[in-house]
Amino acid sequence: MxxxxxxxxxxxxxxxxxxxxxxxxxxxxxxxxxxxxxxxxxxxxxxxxxxxxxxxxxxxxxxxxxxxxxxxxxxxxxxxxxxxxxxxxxxxxxxxxxxxxxxxxxxxxxxxxxxxxxxxxxxxxxxxxxxxxxxxxxxxxxxxxxxxxxxxxxxxxxxxxxxxxxxxxxxxxxxxxxxxxxxxxxxxEDEQTDRLRLQHSERMFRLITERLHEVVGLHGLDSTWLWASPSTVEVFGYTPDELMGLSTFDLILPSHLGAARSALASILDRLGPVTITLPVRHRSGSTRWVEVIGQLICDPAGRPYQVQSSFRDVTDRVTAQTERDAAVEVFTSILRTSPTGMMLVDATGRITLANDALRRLLGAPEDSRMTDMDILELVHPDSRDHVLSERAAIAADGHQSMRYQAMWSLRAQTATIWIESVTVPIRDGDGTLSAVLEQITDITAEKSAVAELRRRATRDAVTGLLNRDTFLVSVDDAIHASVDDDSHVAMIFVDVDHFKAINDTWGHHIGDAALRSIADRLSEAVGERGWIARYGGDEFAVAHPAAHDEVGAVVDTVSAVFDTPFTLSCDLTLEISASIGLAHERTDDATELVREADRAMYLVKQRRHDSTRTQDDLGR
Missing domain, CATH: 3.30.450.20 (PAS domain)
Incomplete structure (x- = not known):
């Protein structure tokens, strides 16, 4: 087939x-x-x-x-x-x-x-x-x-x-x-297919422009509207037919006409596509912001023929930028005029912005640059770990703000001060930490005042030794801690002989000087292992951990304090003696231990010689 x-x-x-x-x-x-x-x-x-x-x-x-x-x-x-x-x-x-x-x-x-x-x-x-x-x-x-x-x-x-x-x-x-x-x-390839190809191109162009939210337009060289896409209703509030024959400048607010005319001149000077953001008056009376892109169309001979444009409504973007710029201006003004030291620190710990108040707090010249400095360069070594942990907590925990205290080495490293930082994290849209605003206050005076109050609450005002209450608490803790090992606490009670005569003869200021000198010698003799207190007017208590065979050496060390005269002023040197009593952990209560050492001291004083008498001497 x-x-x-x-x-x-x-x-x-x-x-x-x-x-x-x-x-x-x-x-x-x-x-x-x-x-x-x-x-x-x-x-x-x-x-x-x-x-x-x-x-x-x-x-x-x-x-x-x-x-x-x-x-x-x-x-x-x-x-x-x-x-x-x-x-x-x-x-x-x-x-x-x-x-x-x-x-x-x-x-x-x-x-x-x-x-x-x-x-x-x-x-x-x-x-x-x-x-x-x-x-x-x-x-x-x-x-x-x-x-x-x-x-x-x-x-x-x-x-x-x-x-x-x-x-x-x-x-x-x-x-x-x-x-x-x-x-x-x-x-x-013939006239019919050329016509079909042109018809298809026109159909595709209409399909695209009719669905665009942007306005696509053609203008004369004087900005007159010759053609516009249907989205003019959405952007300007006018139909394309209503715009025909009008000047584009008729839609632009007077405040920006100069910029718009300069943009058109750049287009006609063949400087390529020109982009500009302009405010336009909507038919409703409201102001819209549009981003305009214009470019020149030339005829086959290369002569300027028309201007093609696109207008995109960017009102929301411009509004957001304006609000952001206003907020930045307010923040900058506050930062500049605030009496509180303030700085902006990025996520890596670099200072990106610092105000004059912070420079004054640091004792730095006003023209000194603090930007690009790592914040840890300001922090005292003893506080660096604390500052790092606080910053890590801010980044990880999503806190709205935090407060921490730290020591800073300031004023060309010649001084150390205490600061308090109130930190406010600044985060990106996804919650990632981008920066931290820190408000810095110098709290050195407050810290010093608190330390002084604490010292006064725990120390004797004349000698700087522990006061009676603090001493007893410390010794109680030491007694209870010694239960788990072989160490014992030796309690030595010291009463200065004839101290009233020193006050009466030379005055109370000499008496206070004598007490301070005795306290200094005792502190040097006992060292960091023991505790020393001014227990009364002319009485001192010394507690020292020691085994039974070490007690004698401890008592000898305390007694040697009084072996040499005391220089109390430039022209006054006195020989001072003391009566010393010892108790060696006959009780687990510090107050009772002091009381027994006090009894032993009085026995020594009754015999009227510088010696040491223990409770064993009493036949107990």
């Missing part, structure tokens, strides 16, 4: 079962192209190179070798030809088909007319569904479809332009082959 088709310009293609087989063998011998068309039959074994599509079609690949044998009457130079199986999938093609469709054979193989890759429009410019393509119609009806004019967006192309083609599609009915369709197509 022989089926004769007319392809394109009336040139016949003759396909027969025997010609397909002969062409296949011919192509195998010559290997003209990289792929070979094969025909499998029951009486011919397939060659090792043969492949079939999923539909089982025996022809696949380049049709050139096959169709060159079709009596030599195929116009292969400018026609593309594809063979499609019953599902519409391309199984074979000619090289011109690859060139016309801008696709490789591998990219065409297996694709059907309904594949989303194809974008086609009919001769009247309307979208054409894949199932209505000529080949798909032929496969359904087994009736030729010829002379179809179609616009095809070629594969692997980002251009919106369509290539216009005349397409002929025919059924292929050959014994041994499944029902197929062969399609011939060639590119058409």
């Amino acid at each position: 022989v089926v004769t088709h007319t392809c394109g310009r009336g040139l016949p293609i003759v396909n027969t079962h025997e010609e397909f087989r002969a062409a296949t063998r011919h192509d195998e011998r010559r290997r003209v192209m990289s792929r070979t068309a094969h025909h499998s039959s029951t009486d011919t074994e397939p060659t090792p190179d043969s492949r079939t599509t999923e539909s089982g079609h025996p022809l696949r690949g380049d049709l050139t070798a096959l169709l060159l044998t079709a009596r030599g009457r195929l116009p292969t130079t400018d026609y593309g030809i594809v063979l499609q199986d019953p599902s519409g999938a391309i199984v074979a093609w000619t090289p011109p088909a690859e060139e016309i469709l801008n696709m490789t054979g591998d990219q065409m193989l297996g694709r059907t007319s309904v594949d989303p890759l194809w974008s086609t429009i009919s001769g009247d410019g309307e979208p054409l569904l894949g199932e209505n393509h000529p080949a798909m119609t032929v496969l359904r009806t087994r009736t030729p479809v010829t002379g179809t004019l179609m616009g095809v967006r070629r594969g692997r192309s980002a251009h919106l332009d369509y290539v216009w083609m005349i397409i002929d599609s025919y059924p292929v009915d050959v014994p041994g082959l499944p029902p197929s369709a062969i399609t011939c197509f060639h590119v058409v």
Whole structure:
């Protein structure tokens, strides 16, 4: 059976079962192209190179070798030809088909007319569904479809332009082959396709501009509106027709007319696209901010012809920026005039902004630069770990503000002061810490006052030794701590002999000087292991951890304090003696231990000599 088709310009293609087989063998011998068309039959074994599509079609690949044998009457130079199986999938093609469709054979193989890759429009410019393509119609009806004019967006192309083609599609009915369709197509360039291409471009332009929220406009060289997209209603409150013939400057607020005219002059001077943000008067009377991009359009001779523009409503953005700028101005004003030291520290700990009050607090010159300084450079080494932990807590815990105290080494490292910092974290939209605002107050005076109150509460005003209450608490703690080891607490009670005579003879200021000198010698003798208190007017208590065999040495050390005279003024040196009593942990109560040492001291005083008497001497 022989089926004769007319392809394109009336040139016949003759396909027969025997010609397909002969062409296949011919192509195998010559290997003209990289792929070979094969025909499998029951009486011919397939060659090792043969492949079939999923539909089982025996022809696949380049049709050139096959169709060159079709009596030599195929116009292969400018026609593309594809063979499609019953599902519409391309199984074979000619090289011109690859060139016309801008696709490789591998990219065409297996694709059907309904594949989303194809974008086609009919001769009247309307979208054409894949199932209505000529080949798909032929496969359904087994009736030729010829002379179809179609616009095809070629594969692997980002251009919106369509290539216009005349397409002929025919059924292929050959014994041994499944029902197929062969399609011939060639590119058409004439007045009709030029008109169709222009119509499509206009349609696409209208489609895009009608859906834009931005205003697209064309203007004369004096800014007169010549054309505008429909979004003028949304942006300006006027329809495009209402704007025609008006000057663009009529919409701009007077405060910015000078900037707008300068922008137009730059456009006409061919300085390229110019972008400017301007306030415009909306039809409702409100003010809108628009971002305008304008560029020059020239005629074919290169002369200025029109101005193309786009207007985008950026009112929300400008409002936010204005509010932010106002807040920054307020913050800067507060920072500049505040009597409190303030600084802005970034997430890495670098100071980015500092006010004059902080410089004064630091004792730094007003023209000194503090920016880019690491905050730890200000912090005393003893406070650095504390400051680092506080900053880590601010970053991690999401606190709104925190307060901490630290020591700073200030004033050219010549002094150390205490500061209190109130920190307010500044975070990005996702909650990440970007900076910290710190308000710094010098609390050195308060710290000193608190320390003085604490000292007065725990120390004797004349000698600086522990007072009675603090001494007893400390000794109680030491007694209870010694329960777990072999150490004991020796209590030594010292009463200065004839102290009243010193006051009466030389005055109380000499008496106070004597007490201070005795306290200094005791502190030096006892060291950091023991506790010393002024227990009464002329009485001292010394507690010292010591084993039984160490007690004598401790008492000798305390007694030696009085071996040398005391220089109390430039012209007064006195020999001072004392009576000393000892108790060595006969009780677990510090008050009782002092009381027993006091009794021992009085026994010594009664014998009227400088000696030491323990409770053992009392026969206990």
